[in-house]
Amino acid sequence: MKLFLDSADPKEIEALVATGLIDGVTTNPTLAAKTGLSFFDSLAAICKMVPGSVSAEVTAITANEMIAEGKKLTAIAPNITVKVPLTWDGLRACKTLSDAGHTVNVTLCFSPNQALLAAKAGATYISPFVGRLDDGGHDGMELIREIREIYDNYDFRTEILAASIRHATHVREAALAGADVATLPPSVFKALIHHPLTDKGLAAFLEDWKRGGQSIL
Ligand code: E4P
Numbered sequence: 001m002k003l004f005l006d007s008a009d010p011k012e013i014e015a016l017v018a019t020g021l022i023d024g025v026t027t028n029p030t031l032a033a034k035t036g037l038s039f040f041d042s043l044a045a046i047c048k049m050v051p052g053s054v055s056a057e058v059t060a061i062t063a064n065e066m067i068a069e070g071k072k073l074t075a076i077a078p079n080i081t082v083k084v085p086l087t088w089d090g091l092r093a094c095k096t097l098s099d100a101g102h103t104v105n106v107t108l109c110f111s112p113n114q115a116l117l118a119a120k121a122g123a124t125y126i127s128p129f130v131g132r133l134d135d136g137g138h139d140g141m142e143l144i145r146e147i148r149e150i151y152d153n154y155d156f157r158t159e160i161l162a163a164s165i166r167h168a169t170h171v172r173e174a175a176l177a178g179a180d181v182a183t184l185p186p187s188v189f190k191a192l193i194h195h196p197l198t199d200k201g202l203a204a205f206l207e208d209w210k211r212g213g214q215s216i217l
Helices: 010-017 029-035 039-049 063-074 088-099 112-120 130-135 140-154 168-176 186-191 196-212
Strands: 002-006 024-026 054-057 080-085 104-109 125-128 159-162 181-184
Touching (some): 002 186, 024 181, 039 054, 104 112, 130 140, 130 168
Parallel strands (some): 002 181, 024 054, 080 104
16 A cells, blocks of 8 residues: 655655655645645655655636646646546546546545546546545545445556545555555654554563673674
């Protein structure tokens, strides 16, 4: 499973790219506004530090304007993925941009039928929002499982990008459900490594080694 960071902050991303485990980045207008930085400058910086896909979201409503915005965004760097909303116009823009050879992430997916439409429109990624469904009392992970089944039934190549991830359990469940990608807030990525038995075990190993009085180097 690929791990993306859900952030528009180049500094925050740079620190975690150093782990060598980050496959891509997703941004959205809310995350971009939160940084207070120039949208284009931040995306250019992020695209330089991340080898994989960097999603940049359009803010237009009509298909033609989304396509124009998408083309402008793809000029930033070759690894920009245009992010469009799951509307009829968004799907039209998705089809046009993907037919032209661009990668497209269809976002704000909350149902299996929406995911089916996005795959038919040639989406590179579909972004089901797990956390927001959970917030509303639904089972967000069930959506991932159903999309996985539908895509496998028809051999759709669209990758399932589990989004709106809120905690480490979501990551484990998305991996078990067969999501191709999960996009994580930096705090969730950092939390993935923690286990108290790892810390306790390492402390004991080092203590025992010290008592032996030897050295490897
Ligand atoms: C995905 O691409 C979105 O940026 C993101 O995951 C939305 O998450 P939120 O529900 O925490 O805002």
